[in-house]
Amino acid sequence: MELRLQHSLLRPWRRGDERSLERHANNRKIWMNVRDHFPHPYTHTDAVRWVEHASTRLSDTVFAIIVNGEAAGSIGLIAKDDVYRKSMEIGYWLGEEHWGRGIVSEAVGAVTRYGFEQFDIVRIYADIFEWNTASARVLEKNGYRCEARLQRAVVKDGIITDALLYAITL
Numbered sequence: 001m002e003l004r005l006q007h008s009l010l011r012p013w014r015r016g017d018e019r020s021l022e023r024h025a026n027n028r029k030i031w032m033n034v035r036d037h038f039p040h041p042y043t044h045t046d047a048v049r050w051v052e053h054a055s056t057r058l059s060d061t062v063f064a065i066i067v068n069g070e071a072a073g074s075i076g077l078i079a080k081d082d083v084y085r086k087s088m089e090i091g092y093w094l095g096e097e098h099w100g101r102g103i104v105s106e107a108v109g110a111v112t113r114y115g116f117e118q119f120d121i122v123r124i125y126a127d128i129f130e131w132n133t134a135s136a137r138v139l140e141k142n143g144y145r146c147e148a149r150l151q152r153a154v155v156k157d158g159i160i161t162d163a164l165l166y167a168i169t170l
């Protein structure tokens, strides 16, 4: 599966992406906005593990964001289960050197459409840290609505902050 977009190509992770992944992912500014299971510092071993996992098990839900021919970020959907099985969660990050060019705005739109077309779901959501204005903007531009502020729900780097719950539904 490949999504050819104006600013990037979205395709499954594959062997050979490790070096560029390590270089782009090893950034505290990215880590400050994602879950703690995202490693920091981001080592070559972390990159090898991720590419192995994503390329074998997540190839229809998680994509490398290819910019200038190299894997510069990631975007994907996580299936939910039980009573939440009609929902998926969207997540993404991009290497800092490419920020502010509309790359993830476009990718979120494409992956949202892909999710609703390919999977039996009615809802896609993201919860973001209160300070993440760029991510809020990306979601709003793609029709996601802020449904709730989850007060003091998150602790990141020792800081307790609110989470904002954004969603789009069919």
Ligand SMILES: CC(C)(COP(=O)(O)OP(=O)(O)OC[C@H]1O[C@@H](n2cnc3c(N)ncnc32)[C@H](O)[C@@H]1OP(=O)(O)O)[C@@H](O)C(=O)NCCC(=O)NCCS
Residues within 6 Å of the ligand: 029, 030, 031, 033, 034, 092, 093, 094, 095, 098, 099, 100, 101, 102, 103, 104, 105, 106, 126, 127, 128, 129, 132, 133, 134, 135, 137, 138
């Ligand atoms: C959030 C992130 C994915 C955005 O990617 P991007 O490709 O730079 O985003 P885009 O260029 O498509 O759009 C960013 C939008 O946010 C706006 N923006 C960026 N920084 C902002 C700030 N500090 N305050 C307000 N708006 C801001 C931009 O102006 C743009 O909006 P516009 O098109 O209306 O001008 C990227 O910054 C990133 O990887 N951050 C770290 C990881 C992360 O936050 N992941 C998401 C976790 S929920």
